[in-house]
Each structure stands twice: as structure tokens, then as C-alpha cells.
Amino acid sequence: AQSVTQLGSHVSVSEGALVLLRCNYSSSVPPYLFWYVQYPNQGLQLLLKYTSAATLVKGINGFEAEFKKSETSFHLTKPSAHMSDAAEYFCAVSLSGNTPLVFGKGTRLSVIA
Amino acid sequence: DAGVIQSPRHEVTEMGQEVTLRCKPISGHDYLFWYRQTMMRGLELLIYFNNNVPIDDSGMPEDRFSAKMPNASFSTLKIQPSEPRDSAVYFCASSPEYRWDRQSTGELFFGEGSRLTVL
Numbered sequence: 001a002q003s004v005t006q007l008g009s010h011v012s013v014s015e016g017a018l019v020l021l022r023c024n025y026s027s028s029v030p031p032y033l034f035w036y037v038q039y040p041n042q043g044l045q046l047l048l049k050y051t052s053a054a055t056l057v058k059g060i061n062g063f064e065a066e067f068k069k070s071e072t073s074f075h076l077t078k079p080s081a082h083m084s085d086a087a088e089y090f091c092a093v094s095l096s097g098n099t100p101l102v103f104g105k106g107t108r109l110s111v112i113a
Numbered sequence: 114d115a116g117v118i119q120s121p122r123h124e125v126t127e128m129g130q131e132v133t134l135r136c137k138p139i140s141g142h143d144y145l146f147w148y149r150q151t152m153m154r155g156l157e158l159l160i161y162f163n164n165n166v167p168i169d170d171s172g173m174p175e176d177r178f179s180a181k182m183p184n185a186s187f188s189t190l191k192i193q194p195s196e197p198r199d200s201a202v203y204f205c206a207s208s209p210e211y212r213w214d215r216q217s218t219g220e221l222f223f224g225e226g227s228r229l230t231v232l
Contacts, residue, residue, distance in 0.1 A: 032213045043206070043223030044223045045222075046220050051213065097212050097217070098212050100161070102158075
């Protein structure tokens, strides 16, 4: 069965520092991968998605993620954290183009001034 | 444009009571999803509809849970009777299509959620 594992339920970074949120997937075939963000008291919104085109995917708010098949990873990065990036981030996978998204348990990002 | 609208935002009830959560999807979206979010299990898909028809309800925990979509602009998730372990945030999401490949516009648009506490 497809699944994603997000390493670290809570990550804390200083403002201006690199953000790295880790996601590993388990799938026997190249999956479709997504990052969603949930700001406090809001629903989830799409940050970016990988759909077998370029392995480096750029999303909104300066975030990007790189698909690495050899490592079965899809880590989310941002060069410089901003206070407004504080939120919960979810990695999600779909085995094919039309199967339900399976979400990871989320990583809460805190940004310290 | 209005997003996905859920009500109530917060609900506190006692064990054994009936709970009804409501959702209005984005107009024109053919797919509607109900998710449940808990600390222990994360975000779980409960059920989804296509053109008001339930397609997959395998995620519904048990018979106490039921979901309906009487028309394209309204859906309900009902729990009867409620139990403390049902305490969670319930999200409704809609999507214009059920495809996630690069040619599609498939994307889940989430409401703000309904936080349920069962005492």
C-alpha cells in the first residue's frame, strides 16, 4: 500500500535560516507527490505537486521540493524562513493519477525571531 | 470566489448525542471529500462523492457514521450516537476533477474544518 512518512513531527528554525521538511514515500511505482500547508485555524492548501515532469518542483511562497527516486524522498525546502511560514505541512501521495491522496501525519514548523 | 464552507466551526456535545456537520463545496466542483484529522492517525479520508453519488466510503469508521449529498451544493456528515473517540477536526474538501497528473486541474480545496469535541 502507498504511504508517506514525515520525519519529525515538529521542526523549529530561526528566521532567515534554511527550512528542510522531510518526506519519504513507499510505492512500487513512481507516484504523484504533493505538499500541502495548513495555517492555524485554516484548511489545507496546495503548496506544490510532482507529477513526473521535472524532478525539482517550485511552489508558492518560495518553497520547492525535489523528487529523488533513488532515495524515495520528496523533501520540502525554502532557503530563508519567514515568520509567516509557521504552519503545519503535510506530504501526500497518490499511486496513480486518480487514486485518493494519502497524507502523512504532518510536520509543524515553528519560526523563531 | 467563496471557498469551501463548513459549519459549525466548533461543536461540543455529550456522548450519545447526534452530530451533524455541514459542507458547501465550491460551485462547479464535481468531487467532494470528507476527511478526519486526529493527532494519532493524522488526516484520513472518510468518504468521497462524485456528482452527488458516494463513490468510496471504505474509510468510514463504523455504522455510526453516515454521509449524504442531496445536491451539488450541500453535504452532511452525521455521527449517531457520538462517542469521545470521535473527537477530531473534520474537513470537507472539493475538487473540479479527480485527477492529479500534470494535465489536470485536480487539487483539493479544503474548508476550515469543524472541530468536534465529544465529552
